[in-house]
Every structure is written in C-alpha cells, then in structure tokens.
Amino acid sequence: MTESTGGSGKKPLAVYAILERKDRKVWFKIGAAFPNRDGSMNLYLDALPVGTNCLQIREQRAWDDTRPANGNGAFATHAEVQP
Numbered sequence: 001m002t003e004s005t006g007g008s009g010k011k012p013l014a015v016y017a018i019l020e021r022k023d024r025k026v027w028f029k030i031g032a033a034f035p036n037r038d039g040s041m042n043l044y045l046d047a048l049p050v051g052t053n054c055l056q057i058r059e060q061r062a063w064d065d066t067r068p069a070n071g072n073g074a075f076a077t078h079a080e081v082q083p
Contacts, residue, residue, distance in 0.1 A: 014031075
C-alpha cells in the first residue's frame with residue numbers, strides 16, 4: 001500500500017453523500033477514505049456534494065462493487081436504499 005493509505009493493508013472506506021428526498025434518503029458514493037496511522041483519514045472525492053451537508057464514511061457495500069467504474073453508476077437504483 002502507498003503512504004496515503006496509511007500502510008494498513010485494509011480496503012478503503014466508501015464516502016457517501018446522503019440526499020433527503022420527499023419520502024426517502026438517497027445515497028450516492030462520491031469517493032473513498034483511507035485511514036492514517038495516527039487515526040486521521042484522507043478523503044478522495046470524485047464528486048462534490050451539492051444540496052447536502054451530510055457525508056457518511058463506512059465500509060463499501062456489496063452492491064457498489066457491481067456499479068460501473070466510470071462514474072455513471074451514481075444513480076443506480078440500489079443507491080436509493082439506505083445501507
């Protein structure tokens with residue numbers, strides 16, 4: 001692993017933006033987080049959250065692994081289910 005991942009050897013965590021809609025919350029994966037040795041984290045965002053101030057950092061969900069890597073999977077139907 002590189003220095004930016006803290007050398008922990010663990011998978012990166014996922015960064016989700018949570019948008020409130022009429023009757024549900026919509027989760028969009030917008031980046032990755034890497035823990036550092038000192039307990040801090042480095043965030044690498046592929047998109048900037050607009051319309052929300054709520055970000056969630058957690059283990060990546062299995063349904064994220066099936067989304068396209070080109071960034072167009074942010075609106076997959078599974079993103080509408082709270083993990």
